[in-house]
Amino acid sequence: MNKLFKKYEEKLPLKVINDIKENMPKNISEAKLKRILEKTVIEYNKMLVEPGESVGIISAESIGEPGTQMTLNTFHFAGVAEMNVTMGLPRIIEILDGRKTIKTPMMEIYLTKPYNQGKNIKRIALSIKETKLNEIVSEFVINIAESKIEIIFDEVKMKNIGIEYPVIQKNIKTSFKELALSKKGNAIILKLNEKEKEINQLFKIKEKIKDIYIQGVKSVTHILPIKKGSEFLIVTAGTNLKKVLELDFVDKTRTISNNLFEITNVLGIEAARQAIINEVFKVIQNQGLNVDIRHLMLVADTMCATGSIKGVTRYGVVKEKSSVLAKASFETPLKHIFNASLVGEVDHLNSVVENVMLNQPVPVGTGLPGLITKVKRD
Numbered sequence: 210m211n212k213l214f215k216k217y218e219e220k221l222p223l224k225v226i227n228d229i230k231e232n233m234p235k236n237i238s239e240a241k242l243k244r245i246l247e248k249t250v251i252e253y254n255k256m257l258v259e260p261g262e263s264v265g266i267i268s269a270e271s272i273g274e275p276g277t278q279m280t281l282n283t284f285h286f287a288g289v290a291e292m293n294v295t296m297g298l299p300r301i302i303e304i305l306d307g308r309k310t311i312k313t314p315m316m317e318i319y320l321t322k323p324y325n326q327g328k329n330i331k332r333i334a335l336s337i338k339e340t341k342l343n344e345i346v347s348e349f350v351i352n353i354a355e356s357k358i359e360i361i362f363d364e365v366k367m368k369n370i371g372i373e374y375p376v377i378q379k380n381i382k383t384s385f386k387e388l389a390l391s392k393k394g395n396a397i398i399l400k401l402n403e404k405e406k407e408i409n410q411l412f413k414i415k416e417k418i419k420d421i422y423i424q425g426v427k428s429v430t431h432i433l434p435i436k437k438g439s440e441f442l443i444v445t446a447g448t449n450l451k452k453v454l455e456l457d458f459v460d461k462t463r464t465i466s467n468n469l470f471e472i473t474n475v476l477g478i479e480a481a482r483q484a485i486i487n488e489v490f491k492v493i494q495n496q497g498l499n500v501d502i503r504h505l506m507l508v509a510d511t512m513c514a515t516g517s518i519k520g521v522t523r524y525g526v527v528k529e530k531s532s533v534l535a536k537a538s539f540e541t542p543l544k545h546i547f548n549a550s551l552v553g554e555v556d557h558l559n560s561v562v563e564n565v566m567l568n569q570p571v572p573v574g575t576g577l578p579g580l581i582t583k584v585k586r587d
Contacts, residue, residue, distance in 0.1 A: 259574075272489075316450065359398050465487075
């Protein structure tokens with residue numbers, strides 16, 4: 210059997226061969242397997258793109274047509290008021306425009322065993338979330354007469370998060386070196402020095418103290434442990450992929466962010482290309498629509514071809530085009546034509562758009578080859 214598969218490795222892609230291996234019956238005869246492989250080769254050759262086929266236009270139509278049927282919705286996580294996920298058309302536009310700032314940045318953090326079976330899942334989730342001082346304080350008491358701020362802590366919350374007083378004291382001291390700091394029971398007392406004995410100064414410091422970072426991954430504002438299939442994972446609002454991948458209990462091979470530029474910085478442009486395909490495909494599937502993944506692959510290739518993510522906008526992919534007329538056909542035509550005339554730019558009319566503008570045969574399909582014949586003269 211393996212010898213037979215080896216013969217067809219040059220005729221078929223490895224993925225197709227692996228799919229046949231996975232789905233073929235156990236006791237199949239060699240003759241039947243050969244017939245299956247032969248038919249697969251015929252079907253595969255029929256599916257190949259013909260030279261000169263306008264794959265870009267076909268992809269644009271195939272994504273654009275279902276795109277008009279998409280809803281402008283936002284998916285909301287039940288139980289966590291602040292956790293929303295941009296879905297539908299707004300998310301597609303966000304991805305294809307290559308926007309650096311996205312509406313709802315989030316991560317799906319997969320865990321290693323035994324944590325992915327639910328062990329200490331709540332404690333692990335809370336250790337990932339960015340904790341600020343205000344979240345573990347039950348009361349602030351301001352003593353104007355003695356220029357003191359007394360911070361009374363909620364020890365139950367501290368225990369749930371797994372944080373100790375020395376860590377809190379260290380973080381306060383790092384942010385406010387000029388304050389005298391002492392601990393009394395479940396409270397930390399801050400005293401202003403002689404020079405800063407102003408009432409408004411006390412209140413300013415109190416507000417600043419609330420935002421002191423205590424522990425967790427910065428930028429991860431909310432966490433939600435969920436069960437997907439047979440395992441637990443953590444969904445977050447806010448992303449910091451680099452720091453999350455450094456954690457011991459995180460499955461580094463599957464954890465992903467929905468921020469394409471963060472993926473590029475941490476994992477490289479190839480990972481970002483795959484993320485574009487996955488994210489767009491996920492949105493289309495959630496809408497109950499069907500688009501061949503190869504159309505999305507073509508768009509992702511175009512966006513990532515230069516080694517960095519370029520949106521399908523006049524500042525991204527269109528800007529990279531060599532043709533003046535192609536650039537002018539998209540947006541701001543006069544600007545492109547003026548700039549080209551100033552430097553004496555030449556358009557060789559090699560692509561589709563510029564030839565359509567000039568009412569000439571388009572260099573695709575049968576218009577691709579140029580036929581040269583000798584004309585008989587009388």
